[in-house]
Amino acid sequence: MDIIESRTWIEWVITIAKFAFCFVPVLYILLLIPMERRGAGFMQDRQGPNRSYIKIPYFGKIRLFGYVQNMCDGAKLFFKEMFAPAGVNKVLYYVAPAVPFAIVFLSPCVIPWFGPMVFEWGDKMVRIPGSIIDSDVGVLLLMGFSSISAFGAILAGWASKSKYTFLGALRTSSMTISYEVCLGLSLMGILLLAGSFNLTDIVSWQEHHVWGIVAQPVAFFCFLIASIAETGRAPFDVAEGEPELVAGYHTEYGAMQFGLFYMGEYSHICINSFLIATLFLGGYSVPFVTTETMQAHMGGALAILCGILAFLVLAFLHMLYRYSRKLKATEQTHRFVVLQEYKLYKICGWIAAVVLVALGVCAWLFYNPANFVVNGVAVGSLATAVGTALIHLLVLVVKSVFFCWVWIWVRWTLPRFRYDHVMHLGWKIILNIALINLVVTAVIAKLAGGN
Amino acid sequence: MRVIKQTPMNWIERLYIFECLRGLFTTLKHAARGLFRYETLPTISYPEGQPEIRSTYRAKHRLMLRPDGTPRCVACGMCAAACPAHCIFIEATQSDDPRIEKRVMRFDIDHLTCVFCGLCAEACPVDALRMDTKKIVFEHRTRDEFVAHLNDLIDWDPKDYPEDAQSQMAPGGTKNAEALKVWGMEVK
Numbered sequence: 001m002d003i004i005e006s007r008t009w010i011e012w013v014i015t016i017a018k019f020a021f022c023f024v025p026v027l028y029i030l031l032l033i034p035m036e037r038r039g040a041g042f043m044q045d046r047q048g049p050n051r052s053y054i055k056i057p058y059f060g061k062i063r064l065f066g067y068v069q070n071m072c073d074g075a076k077l078f079f080k081e082m083f084a085p086a087g088v089n090k091v092l093y094y095v096a097p098a099v100p101f102a103i104v105f106l107s108p109c110v111i112p113w114f115g116p117m118v119f120e121w122g123d124k125m126v127r128i129p130g131s132i133i134d135s136d137v138g139v140l141l142l143m144g145f146s147s148i149s150a151f152g153a154i155l156a157g158w159a160s161k162s163k164y165t166f167l168g169a170l171r172t173s174s175m176t177i178s179y180e181v182c183l184g185l186s187l188m189g190i191l192l193l194a195g196s197f198n199l200t201d202i203v204s205w206q207e208h209h210v211w212g213i214v215a216q217p218v219a220f221f222c223f224l225i226a227s228i229a230e231t232g233r234a235p236f237d238v239a240e241g242e243p244e245l246v247a248g249y250h251t252e253y254g255a256m257q258f259g260l261f262y263m264g265e266y267s268h269i270c271i272n273s274f275l276i277a278t279l280f281l282g283g284y285s286v287p288f289v290t291t292e293t294m295q296a297h298m299g300g301a302l303a304i305l306c307g308i309l310a311f312l313v314l315a316f317l318h319m320l321y322r323y324s325r326k327l328k329a330t331e332q333t334h335r336f337v338v339l340q341e342y343k344l345y346k347i348c349g350w351i352a353a354v355v356l357v358a359l360g361v362c363a364w365l366f367y368n369p370a371n372f373v374v375n376g377v378a379v380g381s382l383a384t385a386v387g388t389a390l391i392h393l394l395v396l397v398v399k400s401v402f403f404c405w406v407w408i409w410v411r412w413t414l415p416r417f418r419y420d421h422v423m424h425l426g427w428k429i430i431l432n433i434a435l436i437n438l439v440v441t442a443v444i445a446k447l448a449g450g451n
Numbered sequence: 452m453r454v455i456k457q458t459p460m461n462w463i464e465r466l467y468i469f470e471c472l473r474g475l476f477t478t479l480k481h482a483a484r485g486l487f488r489y490e491t492l493p494t495i496s497y498p499e500g501q502p503e504i505r506s507t508y509r510a511k512h513r514l515m516l517r518p519d520g521t522p523r524c525v526a527c528g529m530c531a532a533a534c535p536a537h538c539i540f541i542e543a544t545q546s547d548d549p550r551i552e553k554r555v556m557r558f559d560i561d562h563l564t565c566v567f568c569g570l571c572a573e574a575c576p577v578d579a580l581r582m583d584t585k586k587i588v589f590e591h592r593t594r595d596e597f598v599a600h601l602n603d604l605i606d607w608d609p610k611d612y613p614e615d616a617q618s619q620m621a622p623g624g625t626k627n628a629e630a631l632k633v634w635g636m637e638v639k
Contacts, residue, residue: 038485039482041485042481042482042484042485042486042492043478043481043482043485044481045481045484045485045492045493046485046492046494047485047489047492047494047496048485050496051496221468319487323489323490326490327490330490330500331500331501332496332499332500333498333499333500334496334499335499409475409478409479409482410475412478413471413474413475413477413478414471414474
């Protein structure tokens with residue numbers, strides 16, 4: 001009971017609510033799959049999947065800009081029969097896909113989603129860290145988790161009793177080992193500057209000095225390349241190179257078992273892009289604005305946030321109107337069905353724009369923490385803290401979505417490296433650059449009298 | 452023989468990373484085109500939007516008509532002789548017109564066998580058989596329906612061929628009246 005009573009109930013509520021962030025990578029999968037498929041299409045001057053639709057009675061067809069296709073594919077994977085080829089190690093074969101997917105829910109626990117929430121509650125000062133577990137070994141924990149996800153591939157490759165999966169698993173393990181080293185070493189520079197393994201400390205160091213990408217540009221590039229390689233995506237996808245290995249370690253898997261590997265890969269991308277955004281792009285911190293300034297002008301900050309969102313909605317509406325106009329001029333027989341669907345989006349868009357502008361104006365004019373009193377308890381500082389957390393979270397999401405896009409962008413641009421080239425790049429080039437960068441950083445930090 | 456001399460890569464190209472960035476910029480341009488100028492993508496959303504087909508495209512056949520509406524075909528059988536797939540079946544009969552020796556009684560083209568080479572249209576001495584209908588979709592329930600008979604082949608509308616003077620001489624065309632006058636004059 002002491003441990004429960006040691007904190008106020010609001011602390012407990014927020015601490016438990018933070019566990020919802022475990023599901024962020026899963027939500028990112030929903031975003032990444034259409035982004036990947038449409039992005040790949042656009043880069044190759046195709047349209048990407050856009051044909052599937054949901055038929056709504058008395059309205060027409062809804063395509064959701066091709067998103068229905070992903071739902072269909074997901075449902076198909078989900079309802080397919082699971083089978084195991086003869087001669088596999090049954091237990092390991094069925095356990096293997098679960099390993100990378102279990103990591104999906106564990107990895108987000110050390111990433112700081114927002115700055116520490118500090119607010120007054122009654123007569124107490126409450127401080128709630130932004131990560132689910134505010135651990136002093138944050139980065140190390142995350143690296144450990146991402147290494148464990150390689151076990152999924154290795155187990156799958158070994159249990160499938162197929163030479164292709166076995167070779168794929170070997171390649172995956174060797175890639176993971178070699179690029180984890182590069183990853184860790186390129187990370188060390190920024191850790192040295194911040195003087196802590198705790199990701200919240202690293203972000204607050206960046207907030208008070210400069211972003212990691214300015215302080216450690218070389219390390220940023222090394223880290224980016226190494227983490228692309230570590231997720232096993234093109235141009236480093238030698239582990240599942242189709243011309244040589246069919247599909248690598250998941251050759252023998254179908255249905256949702258394959259789906260779990262697929263989702264594990266995507267959430268690995270998500271976690272890595274959150275990590276890069278946190279380590280090198282200032283994490284949750286808003287560029288050029290300190291948290292204190294933002295909290296002092298919370299109403300204005302919220303108004304600007306609403307303004308940005310309203311601008312995005314208006315830009316979306318502009319594109320919609322423009323495309324509707326072009327579509328109306330064509331001879332396509334389904335254009336009225338599509339235009340009807342767009343009319344729905346236009347109505348939603350205008351409602352959203354109006355609501356956002358109204359919210360922004362209200363926040364600008366009427367936000368005053370002194371006014372917030374619920375049942376005699378002043379919650380003004382809690383409201384400010386929640387608003388700050390919201391803005392921080394959105395900023396972090398924007399930064400990480402950019403890096404997710406980098407993953408997709410790189411995948412559909414560069415050709416696959418040969419296996420020995422990958423190893424050469426990892427051990428002889430990136431590792432050396434990261435080491436030199438670490439030494440130079442250490443010397444300069446010592447001379448400049450930093451940490 | 453043309454020999455292309457490959458210039459060795461300079462050191463910036465050998466570093467690879469800058470070439471990567473160039474490639475990334477190229478794909479970014481294409482991605483932006485798809486996102487902001489979606490309708491300029493070359494893809495046609497097929498059943499709803501039809502591809503543009505030129506009149507020289509070798510599509511489904513048609514038989515040209517005289518001004519009085521009879522098929523121009525004189526049943527010489529040269530198209531059937533030229534056909535590499537042997538898909539044209541012609542039966543001739545006596546013509547009612549004293550100026551013309553034969554007319555077709557049966558003119559069948561089996562589109563399941565046809566290879567759309569266009570040799571039949573090339574071989575026709577009276578320009579009766581053409582392949583400029585721009586119809587490229589063949590969908591039927593049974594195999595028999597894929598065989599185009601004489602009635603199907605002469606069933607076309609001059610309004611679909613506004614630029615073609617020969618087609619306009621058929622009944623319903625803009626030049627049918629004067630063509631019929633010339634055709635009738637020769638009878639007397």
